Amino acid sequence: MDSRFINTNPYSSCDCKSDNEKSNGDDKRSSEYSFVSALSMSGGDGDNSYSTNSLLQKRVLSRTKRVLVENTKEMMTNLDFPRCIKVADLGCSSGQNIFLAMSEIGNTINALCEEWNKNPPEIDCCLNDLPSNDFNTTFKFITSFNKKLTRGGSCFVSGVPGSFYSRLFPRKSLHLVHSVYSIHFLSKVPEGLEKSKMSVYITSSSPQSEYKAYLNQFQKDFTTFLRMRSEEMVSNGRMVLTLIGRKTLDDPLYRDCCHFWTLLSESLHDLVLEGIVSATKVSSFKMPFYDPSKEEVTDLIRKEGSFKINNLETHGFDLGHSVEDFSLQSHGVKAGQKEASCIRAVTERMLVAHFGDDINIDTLFNKYALRVSQHASCRTKTSVSLVVSLIRK
Template sequence: MQILHMNKGDGETSYAKNSVVQKQIISATISVMDEAVADSLCKTLPAQTMGIADLGCSSGPNTLMVVSEIISKIYYTCSQMGISLPELSVSLNDLPGNDFNDVFMSLPEFYRNLEKETGIGPDGCFISGVAGSFYGRLFPRKSLHLLYSSSSLHWLSQVPADLYTKAGKHLNKGKIYISKTSPPSVVKAYLSQFQKDFFAFLRSRAAEMVAGGRMLLSFMGRSSPDAAAEVGTHQWELLSQALMSMALEGLIQEEKIDSFNAPYYAPSAEEVANIVEEEGSFIINHLQGFEIDWDGGSSENNNNDNNNKNVVNGLENLSRGRQVAKTIRAVVETMVESHFGRDIMDELFCFDAELVDHYFSKTRAKHINLVLSVSRNIDSWQ
């Protein structure tokens, strides 16, 4: 909780400047979001107030993009249904280290645009920040009608505890996440931590949501039953290789790599569905995976020419590897720096960019993103 947050500010390595992949993921889920908003309104209104939350909101342009989409859909749906628009209570949640100042400084312009487009002013939409882990309770009971989270639930509450022997030996030597060379006990430890965390997430939200409320979640996953499958693990594999290259040059100690493990898990759709069923408070309306390229293009837009450069206005821009490395750095730098120190960060992500470029020259690099839409189960209402 104290370490993990996206890079702050608006500099070259900031999350605000390097979150195009996350923006593409949000855009790809708009149709599912629209359905969830409409269904939530139908099942929970009329009400004087509608509680909305974005969990893992981060900062930068994507944060209020999500809120704007949700509010616009609520406005137009209420207009079509001929019902009064409720007052909107919008909570933006992330860990305490998140750059909430950046979010709050964006609010005046956001309110001006919102009022211009919908007529909803600050007295009809109340936005607040809520700092804390979404693996525990964040809101009063029965206060939320609609909940959204994107690109967040693949982050675990902690590094799995069982990645060491009783004698303190590291089980995942030379790697920082699940790999083809990882022993089965490492895979088991990661899955166990995800099951525990996702169950706690669902149980917390079950208490906070009204009957019939909707929740839309999207996060990194995988299509293969194999947790070590290349799609879902390979960005971490390349970062491991970059660290090992630095160890060979004497820039870091290999022991430091052995003792570092990412608090991350990319689940399969089946693993997600099993936990939702076990927890029992929600009904699955939609669960599917879609592909997105590492540099932010969807699979439908990929030209598959293995061109290793991005071209903007006819001029060669950053290599795709450097662009992807900047995206990764914006997300993971704080926790990597806390373990290895600040001095190696520039060189580490240069190594990583070279490895990513080489990978792009051989294959199309893609993520699998899972989209899960659920309803609060009225039958299990407590």
């Protein structure tokens, strides 16, 4: 969540005619959580847009770069330098930083070809997100993307609107798939959640059934994701996925006290206490999200069977501020505002879809920022970044 919470509503799929989609038949749009269809980053490039608040993507890429570069090189050599490489960034959202990974991939390929004295391939860069994503803003940055590329083959950019829980590309067409902070978003809010609880996500006090409901939905969604990609990718193609996960602990319900969703729940609770919004309204707002453990991810990849795990790393996770930032109180306040802006860009559309004019978004995120700064001294975090690289068998 350093960066790009992404939208995964499968009902916006482009591919409504495919057999694959039929297997998602049980994922009927739940009118109960209709706000999920608004799961999309704030568009444009204003103060509260995702584009403005996603500079943190740079930090994520600096951590995952090594894995991405390694996999790109191995893909190229194992496939004996194809003449055209098709790359997909899934759940790309909007803004100029979505080209960071594509630049890295393009420049790695060009450097490798020079090193091996091979003709550089043409590169087909496909940027995917839901149809409600702000592609217009993204396309404005194509010129600067091209400037960042070293000299090589032609590079083509396209936007592919649709859910990555459905087919997005023709069979056996993709060589490399990349996705950052997207696939922790579920296709829908799980069924059977506790109705009375005023919490947008699992907390340490949630019943065991809640964990099972979320895990079950993640299992379905992630398996679908792998199956769709297995159809689209060439043999020996690579996939590098970065998602928010949690540390492996005995209690699968345990989340630290300053978990971002816990703080959002508490900020909404404040509004209930102030009589601004009803408890019922707040308790029916749930995040379509799951932060799996490393073992849960590994297990699902093995069961699905199309991919070999090349590598799985666990990195620290924060919202753009390091632990050191909290040493001074002023830094705590700043970090609070940063995290609030980030969570706002990710959730604003859903909040508005659910609460309408009942709540003032500025007020809510001022409360959120305050809560972050109140947790300045917390050191134990349950959230991690999982970086997994896969090889299509």
